[in-house]
């Protein structure tokens with residue numbers, strides 16, 4: 001090969017990004033949404049859980065195992081939210097790259113500090129939050145850390161495009177900062193709610209509103225008649241701004257409590273895609289905060 005050809009070849013090799021997209025498998029829709037912000041067209045995302053599925057009670061399906069088998073990286077919520085199906089999927093995938101401890105196994109909860117962390121492991125009576133509250137996706141502060149973690153993980157797997165992931169992360173941070181200004185100015189401070197599930201604790205902490213009680217006596221446990229009576233008494237006494245449910249959990253119970261007490265009930269999306277307007281994580285936050293307002 002002459003020197004000229006060699007030089008051309010070197011330039012081509014250096015300039016051509018790898019054409020194969022990084023195969024990202026995420027459990028929950030919001031994780032896919034943040035991954036998309038960082039990976040854009042460089043990644044191909046498969047989301048295992050449907051937007052209208054309750055993430056606490058999902059089961060492993062053959063199609064999920066097939067997706068995991070081909071994954072370069074698996075991104076999941078952690079804090080045992082996926083305990084019912086993910087360990088089986090990882091094991092059955094026969095994909096060494098996504099096994100625990102490998103770079104293709106990304107537990108997004110490692111980047112955040114969980115709220116309500118129990119002093120001892122507690123799954124008594126079927127509590128679905130045994131390691132603390134797993135719903136940190138309603139926290140811009142946590143999402144920022146998760147996005148950074150994702151950018152690092154993608155850069156590790158696809159180092160040739162590390163600059164691309166880093167610049168997307170910066171764009172994401174800028175957009176988040178702008179949105180945060182808007183969100184934190186919404187008048188939620190001091191408002192009080194009753195919620196079906198412990199879903200909005202991170203948001204309550206960051207935006208200064210209060211959740212006085214839960215229709216579920218423990219996360220994942222449907223209320224008894226006695227517990228409902230206690231809730232009716234609490235609502236009548238404390239007069240919350242609203243009773244919150246989601247499209248996948250507590251809609252009926254919230255409506256019935258609303259009828260019995262006169263308190264307003266509001267149904268919110270729990271994840272990206274649960275309503276037509278919650279198209280990505282940003283619009284999910286917009287919709288939830290607007291609903292609370």
Ligand SMILES: [Zn+2]
Pocket residue numbers: 056128129134135197198199219
């Ligand atoms: Zn939960």
